[in-house]
Amino acid sequence: DTAVSQTPKYLVTQMGNDKSIKCEQNLGHDTMYWYKQDSKKFLKIMFSYNNKELIINETVPNRFSPKSPDKAHLNLHINSLELGDSAVYFCASSQDQLNPYEQYFGPGTRLTVT
Amino acid sequence: AQSVAQPEDQVNVAEGNPLTVKCTYSVSGNPYLFWYVQYPNRGLQFLLKYITGDNLVKGSYGFEAEFNKSQTSFHLKKPSALVSDSALYFCAVKDRGSTLGRLYFGRGTQLTVWP
Numbered sequence A: 001d002t003a004v005s006q007t008p009k010y011l012v013t014q015m016g017n018d019k020s021i022k023c024e025q026n027l028g029h030d031t032m033y034w035y036k037q038d039s040k041k042f043l044k045i046m047f048s049y050n051n052k053e054l055i056i057n058e059t060v061p062n063r064f065s066p067k068s069p070d071k072a073h074l075n076l077h078i079n080s081l082e083l084g085d086s087a088v089y090f091c092a093s094s095q096d097q098l099n100p101y102e103q104y105f106g107p108g109t110r111l112t113v114t
Numbered sequence B: 001a002q003s004v005a006q007p008e009d010q011v012n013v014a015e016g017n018p019l020t021v022k023c024t025y026s027v028s029g030n031p032y033l034f035w036y037v038q039y040p041n042r043g044l045q046f047l048l049k050y051i052t053g054d055n056l057v058k059g060s061y062g063f064e065a066e067f068n069k070s071q072t073s074f075h076l077k078k079p080s081a082l083v084s085d086s087a088l089y090f091c092a093v094k095d096r097g098s099t100l101g102r103l104y105f106g107r108g109t110q111l112t113v114w115p
Helices: none
Strands: A004-007 A010-013 A019-025 A031-037 A043-050 A053-057 A064-070 A073-078 A087-094 A109-113 B003-005 B010-014 B019-021 B024-026 B031-038 B044-050 B056-058 B064-068 B073-078 B087-095 B109-114
Touching (some): A019 A031, A019 A109, A043 A064, A043 A073, A073 A087, B003 B087, B010 B019, B031 B064, B044 B064
Parallel strands (some): A010 A109, B010 B109
Antiparallel strands (some): A004 A019, A031 A043, A031 A087, A087 A109, B003 B024, B031 B087, B056 B064, B064 B073, B087 B109
C-alpha cells in the first residue's frame, strides 16, 4: 500500500486556469507538507499542517491555497496559473512536527503550465 | 538563520570505490540532520538521520554519515559504491529547538556511479 499518494501524477494546463492537487497519507501521521521542486531540483517548502492546523506558510503567492479536510489529507489549490508555477509538487508527511521524525514523500505531481 | 550547503553539484565515482557526498550546515541551535535520496521521477526517500549519541550513523542501503560538530558537517559515505546508487542526494537540517517540523534542504548532489 502506498504510504503517501498524490493525484494527479501529471498535470498539463494553460495559463490562467485553476487546478488542484490532492494528497493522502495512510500512515496515521499528524503533520503534512507541500514542497515545490523547481527545474534545478531545488526543494522549497510551501506549507505545513499539523492536525489540520496551518503551521508553516512560506512566502508563496496567495494564488496557492492549501486545505486539510482531515489529518490524512492535504490538498493544494492553485488559482490563475502562471508559467512560473511549472514544477514538481511533492506532498510529505511525518509523525509530528516536534520530534526528529523523518518525512515520507509522495511520488510528486509534475505541473506544466503552457 | 538555518542553512545547508552541499558544495558539490555532482560527484562521480567508479563502482566498487568509496563515495563521499559532502554537507555542511548552519543552525542557531543544535541540529537534527538527515539524508534523503531521490531517484529519477520519484519522491525523496529517507536514508538516515543523526539525533544524538554516536557521531557515526548507519542507514539504508549500506550508507553511513558522520556528524562533526566542530566542522558543522554531516558527510554521507559508502565504502563501496554501486551503479544503483546513482541518484540525487539531499542533506537536510532541523533546528532542535524549533516547534515546527521544518526541514532546511541543501540544493542536492547528483551522484553518478559508473560501471
